[in-house]
Amino acid sequence: MSQISYQTEAAVTAEELSQVFKASGIKRPVDDLGRLDAMIKHADLLYSAWDGDKLIGVARAITDYSYCCYLSDLAVDADYHAKGIGKHLVEMVGEHIGEEVALILLSSPTAMGYYPKIGFEKIENGYIIKRKS
Template sequence: MTINFSTIKDIDIKQLENLYNDVGWFAYTQDLKVLKQAVLQSLDVISAWDNDKLVGLIRVVGDELTIMYIQDILILNAYQNKGIASELLQQMLIKYNNVRQKVLLTEEASDVRHFYEKNGFESCDQGSLVAFAKMN
C-alpha cells in the first residue's frame, strides 16, 4: 500500500461524505454543502490517498501566525493504525512549527489520548493549561 498526500482543498464531496460517514462523524454530512465549504475555507488541508480513494484528512483553521486549531483528523476505519494519521499530523506540525498555539478538542478515550500524547500534545487536564468549550 502506497499512500500519497495532497494539499488540494477541492476534494470531491462524495469522497468527503464517505470518509466522514465511515468514522461516524454524521453531524458533518447532514449538510454536504457546508462540509465542502468548511474544507475549502480551512487554513490548510492535507489529505491521504490510496490511488484515487480518499483515506484520510487533516484540516486546520487559524491565523497561521499565533494559533493553529486542528479541526478534523480522520482516517477510514480500514486504514487506521497504519501511521497515516501520525504522518498527516506531523506534516501539519512541521509546516506550522513557528505557530505558538497548536490546539485541538476531541473526545476522551484511551487510544485517542495515547495518539495525541505520542505526537507531542499535552492534555490540559495533565498540565498547567485550562480549556473551555461551548458546543451547540
Template sequence: MTFSYSDTKEFSPEELEELFLSVQWESGRHPERLAKALLRYGSVFSAWEGGKLAGLAAAMDDGAMTAYVHYLLVHPRCQGRGIGSRLLDLCKKHYAGYLCVVLTSYREGVPFYERNGFIPDRTQEAMRFTPPSSGETTL
C-alpha cells in the same frame, strides 16, 4: 498498498461524505457544505489510497500565532497504518513557527494525541454553541 499525501482544499462532496460517514461524523451528512467550508481552512492535508480518500486533517489559523486542528479522521479500513500520525506531522510542520497548535479530542483519542506530542490541557474546557435551526435570532 502505499498512501500518498496531498495539500489541497478541493474535494468532491461524495469523497467527503464517504470518509466522514465512515467514522460516523455528523459533518458527513452535509457534504456540499463541508466541501465549501474546507476551501476556507488555513490548511488541509489528505491521505489517499489509490484514488480513494483515506484520511484528512484540516486546521484553522489566525495567520501568525495559533492554529486549531478541527478535523483529523482516517477511514476505518486504513486505521492503524500511521496515516493519522502522518497527517498530524504535516500540520505540525506547517505550523512550526506558531506559538500554539491546539485540538480537542474524545477521551478515547487522548493516548493517540499524546503519542504524537500533544499534552492534555486540563485548565480549559471545550465549549460548543449550536445556533437554533429555525434561522431566527434573538437580541
C-alpha cells in the same frame, strides 16, 4: 492497498469528505454536503491521504499562521488505522505552521488515548460554547 500518497493542495469534494468521516467514525454532519463543502472552502489548511484515488485520511485546520492553529478534523478511514497516517498528517500540519505556532484540538472521548501517542499534551484549561446545531 496501494502506496499511500499525501497531498497538500488536493481538491477534496464534500462527498469524499463525507465518506472518510463515515469510514473513520468521527462525528460530523456527514449528510449535510453544503456544510461539508463550506468546511472545506473555509479551512486554512487541508492535508489529505489517498490510496489511489480514494480519500482515506484528512487533517483540516484553521490558523493565524503566527500564534495558534486549531486542528478541527483529523480523520482516517478505520480500515487504515494503525498505519501512521494520522500521525503523518499531523506532522505535515506541524511542518507548515512552524515552531512558533501552537497546535490545539478538541478530542472525542474515544480518541483521548490516541493524541498523546502522536505528541500532543493534554491540557485542562479549555472552555467551549457549544454549537446549537
